[in-house]
Structures are given as C-alpha cells and as structure tokens.
Amino acid sequence: MDNDRCFKLKRDGYSCVKIEPKVYDLLTKEELASKLSASLISWQQDGIRGVWAEVDLIHSHLIPVFVENGFDYHHAKSNYVMMKKWISQKEPDTLPPYASHYVGVGGFVLNDDNQLLVVQERFSCSPHWKLPGGHADLGENIGETAEREVYEETGIRTKFQCVVAFRHMHQFRFGCSDFYFVCLMKPLTLEINRCQYEIADARWLDLETYISNPLVSAANRHFAKCYLDMITTGEHRILPAKVTRYTNKGYDLVYSLQDRCDDELPHESETGFKL
Amino acid sequence: MDNDRCFKLKRDGYSCVKIEPKVYDLLTKEELASKLSASLISWQQDGIRGVWAEVDLIHSHLIPVFVENGFDYHHAKSNYVMMKKWISQKEPDTLPPYASHYVGVGGFVLNDDNQLLVVQERFSCSPHWKLPGGHADLGENIGETAEREVYEETGIRTKFQCVVAFRHMHQFRFGCSDFYFVCLMKPLTLEINRCQYEIADARWLDLETYISNPLVSAANRHFAKCYLDMITTGEHRILPAKVTRYTNKGYDLVYSLQDRCDDELPHESETGFKL
Numbered sequence: 001m002d003n004d005r006c007f008k009l010k011r012d013g014y015s016c017v018k019i020e021p022k023v024y025d026l027l028t029k030e031e032l033a034s035k036l037s038a039s040l041i042s043w044q045q046d047g048i049r050g051v052w053a054e055v056d057l058i059h060s061h062l063i064p065v066f067v068e069n070g071f072d073y074h075h076a077k078s079n080y081v082m083m084k085k086w087i088s089q090k091e092p093d094t095l096p097p098y099a100s101h102y103v104g105v106g107g108f109v110l111n112d113d114n115q116l117l118v119v120q121e122r123f124s125c126s127p128h129w130k131l132p133g134g135h136a137d138l139g140e141n142i143g144e145t146a147e148r149e150v151y152e153e154t155g156i157r158t159k160f161q162c163v164v165a166f167r168h169m170h171q172f173r174f175g176c177s178d179f180y181f182v183c184l185m186k187p188l189t190l191e192i193n194r195c196q197y198e199i200a201d202a203r204w205l206d207l208e209t210y211i212s213n214p215l216v217s218a219a220n221r222h223f224a225k226c227y228l229d230m231i232t233t234g235e236h237r238i239l240p241a242k243v244t245r246y247t248n249k250g251y252d253l254v255y256s257l258q259d260r261c262d263d264e265l266p267h268e269s270e271t272g273f274k275l
Numbered sequence: 276m277d278n279d280r281c282f283k284l285k286r287d288g289y290s291c292v293k294i295e296p297k298v299y300d301l302l303t304k305e306e307l308a309s310k311l312s313a314s315l316i317s318w319q320q321d322g323i324r325g326v327w328a329e330v331d332l333i334h335s336h337l338i339p340v341f342v343e344n345g346f347d348y349h350h351a352k353s354n355y356v357m358m359k360k361w362i363s364q365k366e367p368d369t370l371p372p373y374a375s376h377y378v379g380v381g382g383f384v385l386n387d388d389n390q391l392l393v394v395q396e397r398f399s400c401s402p403h404w405k406l407p408g409g410h411a412d413l414g415e416n417i418g419e420t421a422e423r424e425v426y427e428e429t430g431i432r433t434k435f436q437c438v439v440a441f442r443h444m445h446q447f448r449f450g451c452s453d454f455y456f457v458c459l460m461k462p463l464t465l466e467i468n469r470c471q472y473e474i475a476d477a478r479w480l481d482l483e484t485y486i487s488n489p490l491v492s493a494a495n496r497h498f499a500k501c502y503l504d505m506i507t508t509g510e511h512r513i514l515p516a517k518v519t520r521y522t523n524k525g526y527d528l529v530y531s532l533q534d535r536c537d538d539e540l541p542h543e544s545e546t547g548f549k550l
Contacts, residue, residue: 058342080348081348
C-alpha cells in the first residue's frame with residue numbers, strides 16, 4: 001500500500017524523471033492509473049520535461065495504463081519495454097533516440113600464397129562466395145568480432161591487422177542502418193574446419209580468381225580492390241589507438257590513418273596506449 | 276469473429292511466422308489466448324522455428340497474452356512493440372538481434388587561417404570545447420549528418436571532404452555502443468550564428484591553441500592529431516565510393532583509403548559511380 005498521491009522521483013540532469021519497475025509491486029492497476037495522472041500534472045507544474053517508465057515482462061498488464069496517459073514506446077530489450085512521454089509545453093521533445101545501427105564485420109584473411117578465405121552460407125537464396133564474418137556481440141571491438149567469427153565459421157585462427165574498408169547501408173533490417181567493417185586478418189592456422197550448421201562451403205581461393213568470380217557481389221569485389229589499392233599505393237593503414245575516455249575511466253579505440261608496422265600491428269598513440 | 280482454431284500464416288525464408296496487428300481487431304483477449312496456444316502447438320509440429328508478434332499501441336492490453344505464452348520482447352518503436360518466441364526444440368535460437376549501435380558525427384571544420392570551428396554545449400556538466408555535430412538521422416550518410424549538424428549548431432555551411440577518424444565506444448547509452456565519425460569539412464561560409472537553444476558558445480580557435488587547451492578532452496585532442504598526421508604524412512584519405520547493392524537496386528557507400536583529390540572530393544570507384 002502506497003499512500004502518496006504522486007510519485008516522488010528525483011529529476012536527472014535533463015530535468016526528466018524515470019519510473020522504475022520496483023514501484024509496480026506496491027500498486028494495483030487502478031492505483032497506478034490514479035497516481036500516474038496526478039503525477040503528470042504535478043511534474044508539469046514543477047518544470048519536469050520528460051518522463052521515462054520502464055515496464056518489465058511480469059508487469060506487462062500495466063502497459064495500457066501508460067498508453068492511456070499518452071506514453072508511447074522508446075525501446076525494448078528481452079525483459080522490459082521502455083515507455084516515454086514528453087510533457088514540457090515550452091520546449092521541443094529532446095529525448096534521445098535509441099540505437100539505429102547494426103554492426104557487422106567481415107574477415108579478409110589472406111594466406112602467404114595470396115589466397116583469400118571465403119565461405120558460402122547455408123541459409124542463402126543463391127550460392128554466393130563471401131567473407132567469413134557476422135554481427136558484433138555486445139561490447140566487442142571490430143578486430144575481436146572478426147577473430148571470433150572467422151574462427152566460428154571456418155576453424156581458422158587469425159590476428160587482426162587493420163581495417164580495409166567499411167560500408168554504410170540503410171534500410172538494412174527493421175528500418176535500421178548497418179555498418180559492415182572489412183578487416184585484414186593474418187591467418188595463424190590454415191586448415192579449414194567449417195561450421196556445419198551455418199556454412200555450406202569454405203575454401204581458400206586465389207585473390208585474382210575471387211575478384212573475377214561470377215558468384216561474388218559488387219561489394220565483395222570492391223572490398224578486394226580496396227585491399228589491392230591499400231597495399232600497392234602506400235604505407236598507410238586504418239589502425240586503432242587507445243584513447244582515454246572523457247570520464248577518465250577506461251579507454252575507447254579511435255581508428256585513423258597511421259603508418260603500417262612491419263607486422264601490420266596497431267600503433268601506439270601519443271594520447272593513448274599501446275594495444 | 277474468426278472461426279479458425281489456429282492462425283494461418285505463411286512461413287518466411289527462415290521458417291518463422293509473424294502475427295500482424297490487423298488480426299487483433301477480430302479477436303477478444305480470450306480468443307487470442309486460445310488461438311495463440313493452439314497455434315504454437317501446431318507450428319511446432321509443422322517445423323516452424325520462431326514466431327514474431329507485432330503489437331501496436333492500441334492493442335497493448337494484449338501483450339500479457341503473449342507473455343503468458345512464453346514470448347518476450349525483441350524491440351520497440353514509438354507505436355509498436357515486437358515480441359518473439361523461439362519454438363524449435365531441435366535448433367538453437369537464431370533470431371537476429373536488434374540494432375546495437377548509436378552513430379554520431381563531428382565536423383572538423385578548418386578555415387584558411389587554420390582555425391577550427393568549436394562549440395560549447397548548453398547542457399553539459401562542465402565547460403568543454405568540442406566539435407559541432409550530433410546523431411545521424413535515419414538514412415543519413417556520414418557527410419550529410421556533418422553538414423546538417425554543423426549548420427544547425429553554428430550556422431556555418433560546409434562541404435564534406437573525408438573521414439579523419441572514428442571512435443568505437445561501448446556502454447554508451449541504454450547498454451548500447453556508439454560510433455563517432457570525425458569528418459574534415461570545408462567551410463563555405465565563415466560567420467557564426469549559433470543555435471541559442473543547444474549551444475552556449477561557438478568560435479574559430481587556432482588549431483594549435485585548441486590542441487593545448489585544457490577544456491579539450493583527450494579524444495578531441497587525439498582527433499586533431501589524427502588530422503595533422505593525415506595531412507603531413509601522405510596523400511591518402513578515407514573516402515567513400517558508391518557501390519551497387521547486392522539487390523542490384525540502389526547503392527551503398529563504401530569508405531576506404533584513396534588518393535586525395537585536389538579538392539578533397541570523393542573518388543570514382545571502378546565498381547561504383549562518381550559521387
């Protein structure tokens with residue numbers, strides 16, 4: 001039983017408040033409805049600009065209460081949906097949007113005989129040679145995704161060298177856009193042991209053969225040409241450096257043009273640390 | 276009134292089915308509950324692997340029916356939540372995740388006197404000189420975001436030249452990661468007319484002064500050094516080329532190392548078109 005007529009919530013740095021799932025245990029649906037509408041009036045008078053409400057799976061029956069009070073959805077993760085309402089009448093809605101991009105990585109793995117590691121996917125409309133790779137897992141850096149995905153799909157162990165190219169594609173899935181990073185990878189092993197579930201075929205193909213192969217898309221052919229341009233025209237590579245985060249806790253990777261190392265390894269940055 | 280005991284839905288290329296919002300108008304909550312549980316048994320027998328259910332705002336009272344049948348959330352946009360359930364007992368859940376990355380862009384705008392356009396934001400914990408910029412709008416290319424944001428924040432018209440660097444940051448917001456692209460921009464106008472709402476101050480600062488300014492973060496100092504490295508050590512730039520999409524409808528931008536043009540303009544690709 002909760003006797004307050006309004007929610008007492010602390011405003012954040014943007015003059016917004018957030019209702020957390022724990023409060024729902026104390027309220028019936030009717031009590032939430034009454035308290036929410038009283039709170040919205042009170043918040044507006046107090047200069048609160050926006051209201052967030054996280055509703056977890058077990059309280060999904062309360063979602064209509066928020067809808068009836070003018071909330072809509074912001075985003076959802078597997079166990080909750082985040083609802084939002086902008087209540088300031090003086091300022092335009094400045095609630096930040098949710099993530100809009102997928103990130104995928106392809107490994108451009110070349111052996112000493114200038115052969116490229118290529119795969120055909122099992123679930124594909126038509127046979128098609130492409131680079132091993134896949135979606136970045138949460139918190140993974142590009143090179144880590146490439147090393148993991150190449151190994152999962154082909155059994156080949158590799159080491160990240162540099163970024164060869166990246167593609168920006170819109171309307172990729174669910175209306176979201178996609179970045180696909182192609183990474184030059186040095187193979188540490190050579191024997192293919194493909195993932196039986198995901199991959200129909202995996203081979204080492206001569207790079208020149210690959211470029212002229214009819215089962216290679218324009219984008220994949222272009223990536224191969226980007227690689228050839230990169231190695232023939234200079235010593236510059238797109239390489240990461242560790243740079244201190246603005247919070248001073250931890251670091252982020254910043255990719256930029258750097259002179260290639262003998263081993264194609266990432267450089268030390270003056271403002272960062274050796275990888 | 277819908278007399279069928281089960282939903283009759285067409286399977287997609289991944290042997291999944293999707294329940295669309297239009298069917299909810301024909302059903303009471305109790306009818307949906309009965310039909311959904313009968314359908315789940317039938318689909319599993321038929322080898323369906325996963326079930327999607329889009330629930331729009333006006334049918335949010337039906338969400339608990341899906342929760343009670345073992346669904347959880349996949350993602351939400353302002354007017355719907357997408358629910359999902361993996362029902363194959365033979366194969367692991369391969370439903371694709373939702374977008375995981377924010378994309379922001381900063382404009383590195385240098386005038387002929389080697390002065391950099393910098394701003395201080397109004398909503399910021401402490402005064403801090405940074406590059407004008409912001410989130411990419413849906414469907415925008417990097418250079419377009421930079422041109423729009425620089426103009427919105429400072430009133431300066433610019434033209435995209437090349438990518439100087441990009442930062443990959445994890446745990447940025449709502450557990451998602453972030454890519455921040457720094458773009459070299461050529462100013463087409465010079466008179467600052469800042470956005471009064473978002474920007475507290477906007478100035479042209481000598482690049483050398485900027486790099487040593489205490490109100491500049493390690494990352495922004497690093498971006499300036501990436502620019503100096505780029506112009507002093509070679510003729511290569513990170514530039515986009517248009518490359519035909521795999522569907523053969525339209526094109527995507529692929530960024531890679533290319534020789535700089537006199538005007539720092541994007542190149543024509545052998546596999547693409549002139550921008």
